[in-house]
Amino acid sequence: MPLNLTSLGCASALPTKENFFTAHVLHVRGRSFLLDCGEGTQLRLKQLGISSGSIDRVFITHLHADHVFGLPGLLSSMHLLERKKPFYIHAPAGMEKMISFYFDFLGREDSSFPIVHEPVEGDGVFTVFEGDTVHVQAFPLYHGIPSYGYLFKEVPVRKSCPRSVAYCTDTAPFPELATWVKGVDLLFHEATYLDEDLEAAEKYKHSTARQAAQTALEAGVGTLLLGHFSSRYKDNSAFLEQAREVFPNTELSTEGCVFTVPRNENV
Numbered sequence: 001m002p003l004n005l006t007s008l009g010c011a012s013a014l015p016t017k018e019n020f021f022t023a024h025v026l027h028v029r030g031r032s033f034l035l036d037c038g039e040g041t042q043l044r045l046k047q048l049g050i051s052s053g054s055i056d057r058v059f060i061t062h063l064h065a066d067h068v069f070g071l072p073g074l075l076s077s078m079h080l081l082e083r084k085k086p087f088y089i090h091a092p093a094g095m096e097k098m099i100s101f102y103f104d105f106l107g108r109e110d111s112s113f114p115i116v117h118e119p120v121e122g123d124g125v126f127t128v129f130e131g132d133t134v135h136v137q138a139f140p141l142y143h144g145i146p147s148y149g150y151l152f153k154e155v156p157v158r159k160s161c162p163r164s165v166a167y168c169t170d171t172a173p174f175p176e177l178a179t180w181v182k183g184v185d186l187l188f189h190e191a192t193y194l195d196e197d198l199e200a201a202e203k204y205k206h207s208t209a210r211q212a213a214q215t216a217l218e219a220g221v222g223t224l225l226l227g228h229f230s231s232r233y234k235d236n237s238a239f240l241e242q243a244r245e246v247f248p249n250t251e252l253s254t255e256g257c258v259f260t261v262p263r264n265e266n267v
């Protein structure tokens with residue numbers, strides 16, 4: 001069965017005409033998991049024919065606006081559609097304020113469905129969810145506010161070798177990261193900047209495409225997928241060029257693309 005990652009958005013702090021804010025959907029054997037929920041997420045879901053009803057969980061990396069401002073709209077639409085099953089939000093502490101604001105602002109006593117905040121907090125690599133198709137672990141990133149990457153491991157079917165996807169945004173490079181995502185089949189890693197803006201990357205605790213590629217190389221991942229591009233660049237192809245100089249098996253996460261996770265042949 002294919003393991004797919006669909007890109008809903010690849011912009012960073014500001015959107016462009018082409019790029020929406022960061023969000024992805026991971027499809028694992030009939031289950032869909034939302035990864036981040038930037039503004040416009042529900043529009044992209046609609047455009048790509050992915051039903052919000054098929055999503056039971058979102059994994060939020062951190063509480064910067066470009067990763068969470070799609071949530072109120074998505075929750076409101078789910079309510080209008082009379083969703084009944086719970087919606088789980090795995091997110092760092094602080095998410096409860098947004099959920100509380102959502103209820104205060106709408107003046108609703110209740111939602112048509114339970115909204116459950118599962119706080120994500122810890123050191124090193126720790127488990128946040130164990131489902132029937134996937135196990136999910138989290139690990140801290142380096143970004144100035146509490147930020148977490150996620151590691152999704154397929155639950156094996158019979159004797160098949162389980163595949164894995166790591167999702168790392170936003171973060172500056174740090175030594176432990178390559179160890180934590182070692183050998184994954186697909187590494188999604190932010191690449192907000194190009195080489196010429198290394199200073200900005202360091203200042204705002206982001207990565208350049210080359211730094212993301214360096215982490216992929218050290219970790220021996222199968223494929224590197226870059227996203228979270230700064231709106232300052234008119235042409236995103238330079239991200240690919242600079243990353244491929246370090247790690248040739250690199251692709252760009254652009255809206256609407258569906259990446260079937262290939263097996264890592266290096267492990």
Ligand SMILES: [Zn+2]
Nearest residue numbers: 012064066170
């Ligand atoms: Zn961001």
Ligand SMILES: [Zn+2]
Nearest residue numbers: 062064143170
């Ligand atoms: Zn951020």
